[in-house]
Amino acid sequence: MEKDLYKNLYSALDFFMLRIPLLSIDDIGILSDSNHTYERYMETLINLSKNPIIREAILVGSPSLFRALPNLSNSNDTRKRDQAIKGFVRYLLRMTTRSTPYGLFAGVGHGLFKQDTKVVLGSNHKKRTRPDMEWLLALVKNIEADETILKQLKVTSNSSVYKHGTRMKLPYAMDKKNSNSGTSIAYTDMVRFVLEISKNSIICSELLEEIKRMNVGVPEEIIIKFIRNLIEQDYLITELKPILTQADTFNYVMRKLENKSGIAVEKIRQSLQYIETLIIEYDKTALGEGEEVYLKLIGYMKKLVEVKTPLQVDLHIGEEIVTFSEKIKADLEECAAMLFSTSNSNGESQYFYEYKYIFMERYGEDREVPLLELVDKDMGIGYPTIKQKPLNQKTEHVRYRENYLLQLLNEAMFNHKLEVVLTDTDIQALKNDRISAENSPVSIELYFTIACKSKIDFEKGNYVIVPSANPGSDGAGKSFGRFSDILGTRCLESLKNIEEYEERTINDSNIVFAELVCNTARERLANLCSINSIRKYEIVIGTNSEKKDEFLIDLKDLVVGIDDGTFYIKSKKLNKKIIPVTGHMLNKQSYHPIYRFLREIGLQKHADFLMFDWGDLNKYPILPRLTYKNIILSPARWQINKETRMLQEVKSKKEWIERFQEIREQWLMPQYVYIGNFDNRILLNLDNQLHLEEIYRDFIKLKKNESINLVELGYSLEELWIKSFNGLHFMEIVVPFIRNHDFLPNVSQEDKVNVMDTQVFVEYMGELNCNRTFFPGSEWLYLKIYGISERQEELLGKELRSLCELLYEKEYIDEHFFIRYKDPNPHIRLRFRGDSAVLTNKILPIINEWSLELHSKGLLTSFNVDTYEREIERYGGEKSIHLAEKVFCLDSKVVSEMIYLKRFLKKRISYEQIGVLNIIDIFKNFGFTLEEGLNLLDKRVNFKDYVTEFRNERKKYMEIAKLVQEQNIKNIHDLNDIEQLIAERGKALKEYSNRLEDVIKGDELNNIKEKIVASLIHMHINRLIGVEREQEYKLMCIARHSLHALKKYKEYQM
Known part of the structure; x- marks a missing residue:
């Protein structure tokens, strides 16, 4: 019997994250109302701008808007006033209706699935403040620039450095403008010596003395400059570079300065201690009481290092107890499986779509290539060039699915309804045939809103599950990463169990997970990846780690191969396959190419976990809500643009709003809609004049082919049930899931042993010392014959046959063989083996005459002489x-x-x-x-x-x-x-x-x-x-x- 994919694919873990906005729906009062004058709205806005809690949240989240708040009452400059109104209204709505954590606008808490549902939120919200990583990394550079401190710092050669000919290379660049390329320096005797002696770290002053011994008479300042250049380019890394797998990076830097001496370091140490004192003081202040301390703190920090935002603040909501009835887990698990099964994923990574064919052409299918050699375009094939599959390659089922959705859409429009209730038959029809349990991620986490009228209704199962616009992540625990230190020790222990669950799921002792740790080209983004790592192993790129060497995996230790049509990474040291993972939510596109390459390999066997997609029907101006049982699979949504007929030739804002209200009535738009894309959106009240003006402002800025997306809330405000001391809140929960054991790939034990035997055998490859590569002029002559397609049989069965008979008869060759190929042009790849002089001096002239004859017959357009690499x-x-x-x-x-x-x-x-x-x-x-x-x-x-x-x-x-x-x-x-x-x-x-x-x-x-x-x-x-x-x-x-x-x-x- 086939497994029930819709119910049993994933199991929810026993904990979740609760995310709620700072403000309740009651906090901003009149803004959610509809029947008030513009003057009354402005009076409300000005009063809200004086609310100390709102002011502090704006100060932390948008200092520029904080400075512009006085413009709300600036009647002398309408442009500045309108800008202030727009910004302030949006931020008010954001801190009331959007649960995504950012500064003080929304906070996080830890919840458990238990027998009963209890949600008690207190007023004791806690701030967690850290120096922004842009500020901290700039501070480290400033400290390293001080020669008296630098001499006391330990330096270590970057483990990612590798040699190519007469150059030493790094697979990434610290320069933001060239972050997509690597760097290189001359491989001099001195560079070799410095990198070798600092492999296990050395105090800079000792390194200086060692270099001076080898370079008698060279001024010390020249040597210092040489060392500093290596540090600036990341060939040497000082001990001050923060460890990103520790949440408290600021404390790490302070610890490393503790045992250093001198006036300069003492001055810095006192400054950092003062900053630490102010941070502690600020974090202790209640919400709305920290404005003065915060301004004092950032003012002092900017005197040390001038950056736009020197602090990063997160909010832990004051939850006294948060438990949800575990009965809901079954519904959430069914929702997870259904979202995966009906998503519009391609079923495989597009990143490697063409790259694997280039790899196999260059190296064959059974060769493991050192990672750093592979991605170096001078030694290997470089990084993938991302090309999508041709758009016309739709499977029969995809076409069927789109036609089926069109029927559902037409039925809804014909009946003037905004909802389609899906049956089991509908779900089966919408199932994506490109994905299956076998290519489902090992673990995921999903974001949901649970809407109901009360806790009692929740316990009875009278709720609606609304998946969030941002579906979640491709690994359990990632959304928790940067908050793990404020969610409590119980949550951290739960997160640490995830790796064990994942290992049990993949059920293969020859595979290990490894945390990818790397600085980003844009320092501020490192705030998102400062986490407490839950992984045993780490792949560290260009920074420090406090893991023992046995748990550190260098880039030079990694090789890349292909198994069963997909790439894998293997550690030679461990003789195990590596799955590179991350414990944070920073997008892989934000990193250096080497990081993204590794991350993509970790993901390539898994289909993307996407939300429901209408495919080509996304361009329709109206799409109805799709529901299955108590799950909103896809909310109703609308698109308006400059081509929307009823909004054309409008002469004023007033007329536009009147026309829009007509559209709203005809298109069945509800009172509350989100504007924006994915989770970057805010909730608007279409009965509110100010909110309609927000839509109008966006509309007049639209360019050709741009649209405004409006998405229904999916439930009423009466179905908000999470309550704090201030009132009812919007909410969102983040739930981690693990794929069930029953959905393990069906691989026999015999096959599994064979696969692993192959990997053990191939491990020997790196030690081979043989004649692999044959250039033109060697004992192998390699030709590519182009220009044949329909007449390949004529070439192989007649022309080539006759040529080879002649060459064997003259004893010019010992062997020959051919294969057919496309690259993408069809051609014949022909190899001859013989005496190198004969191949060059006698056979090439014969090939030349033969080619001219074939060209005249229309059997050849060109041929290339190439290098033969044995497989x-x-x-x-x-x-x-x-x-x-x-x-x-x-x-x-x-x-x-x-x-x-x-x-x-x-x-x-x-x-x-x-x-x-x-x-x-x-x-x-x-x-x-x-x-x-x-x-x-x-x-x-x-x-x-x-x-x-x-x-x-x-x-x-x-x-x-x-x-x-x-x-x-x-x-x-x-x-x-x-x-x-x-x-x-x-x-x-x-x-x-x-x-x-x-x-x-x-x-x-x-x-x-x-x-x-x-x-x-x-x-x-x-x-x-x-x-x-x-x-x-x-x-x-x-x-x-x-x-x-x-x-x-x-x-x-x-």
């Missing part, structure tokens, strides 16, 4: 690659002859029959029994596919399979002319297989034989019929059916 790991390692190449050569000869026989001698045997013959022959001579070959194919194809095609020619396929198994190919009439050549290939396959067995005994094999024989079959099919994957799949299905039928026949004979 050593894919075919077993250094000790067997030459035997693999011998097989490639004989297989190329076999294929050319078979194409010649069929195309030019008109033999009746089909390509499907030729393919089946060769697949079974490769299995047989490589040492695979009939059962082993059948088992391998069963893992790669569905036994139900291409059954009809097999049955239509069953007798012929059975005859071929039987004769090949009996090694009696000479009796296959159409192929008796090349029986000897097939036999030579069989001899080469046996020799290759035997060598692999010897390598296995020496524990030196870089792959497993099952994957090697699969690669041999794949490349044979490529040579025979080309690069079309579906045709390859068809051949393998028919080969599978042939082996299965032969097995049954033999069993019957027994």
